[in-house]
Amino acid sequence: DAKTTQPTSMDCAEGRAANLPCNHSTISGNEYVYWYRQIHSQGPQYIIHGLKNNETNEMASLIITEDRKSSTLILPHATLRDTAVYYCIVRWWAPGVKAAGNKLTFGGGTRVLVKP
Amino acid sequence: GAVVSQHPSWVICKSGTSVKIECRSLDFQATTMFWYRQFPKQSLMLMATSNEGSKATYEQGVEKDKFLINHASLTLSTLTVTSAHPEDSSFYICSASRGGGTNSPLHFGNGTRLTVT
Numbered sequence: 001d002a003k004t005t006q007p008t009s010m011d012c013a014e015g016r017a018a019n020l021p022c023n024h025s026t027i028s029g030n031e032y033v034y035w036y037r038q039i040h041s042q043g044p045q046y047i048i049h050g051l052k053n054n055e056t057n058e059m060a061s062l063i064i065t066e067d068r069k070s071s072t073l074i075l076p077h078a079t080l081r082d083t084a085v086y087y088c089i090v091r092w093w094a095p096g097v098k099a100a101g102n103k104l105t106f107g108g109g110t111r112v113l114v115k116p
Numbered sequence: 117g118a119v120v121s122q123h124p125s126w127v128i129c130k131s132g133t134s135v136k137i138e139c140r141s142l143d144f145q146a147t148t149m150f151w152y153r154q155f156p157k158q159s160l161m162l163m164a165t166s167n168e169g170s171k172a173t174y175e176q177g178v179e180k181d182k183f184l185i186n187h188a189s190l191t192l193s194t195l196t197v198t199s200a201h202p203e204d205s206s207f208y209i210c211s212a213s214r215g216g217g218t219n220s221p222l223h224f225g226n227g228t229r230l231t232v233t
Contacts, residue, residue, distance in 0.1 A: 041227070042226050043225050043226045044160065046222070046223060087159075102148075104222055105162065108159055
């Protein structure tokens with residue numbers, strides 16, 4: 001799986017949008033971009049994923065550049081409960097591939113601190 | 117949505133004893149589950165892939181005889197830490213997806229914090 005590069009940490013203000021960048025310059029055609037977050041002492045929580053189109057759900061938006069070499073996770077209105085480590089992961093998948101090939105490899109992530 | 121449950125959430129055991137951790141998929145069948153380990157201030161490290169009805173696949177450096185994995189049903193995988201030692205103290209997390217060749221995301225349990233005294 002392609003490696004990702006994320007800032008080690010970032011602060012953001014409560015109520016403001018939080019934009020989390022991720023670089024995945026070696027991503028291949030069958031690799032999706034996934035975002036998870038881990039609040040202290042809990043298991044990772046799935047946020048969103050995408051291939052090449054921008055995606056939005058109730059938690060966040062995912063913006064993927066046209067060349068797919070980078071992406072940005074947007075938390076539209078950060079709250080104190082969004083303080084967590086955010087992981088950007090690329091995961092290979094192709095139709096017919098069993099789940100065993102769909103493991104997630106975690107990097108260091110970005111430690112996000114939302115401040116009042 | 118999909119839910120993965122782990123039990124226990126924390127356990128303290130004495131050195132030399134064995135500890136079993138359960139991972140259940142609550143509203144879907146999981147042919148494959150993954151076991152991770154996380155040390156303080158570090159990221160998650162994949163330990164092994166648990167396959168229903170067959171042997172688990174271990175990552176390089178993970179001792180299969182020490183970390184026994186059993187995936188006897190489509191909703192349950194267990195990880196047994198045998199002859200635990202203080203260096204095995206860690207946060208163990210399982211994950212699963214609906215799998216079967218879909219692109220559905222992996223969902224994670226809330227982890228089990230193991231402390232070996």
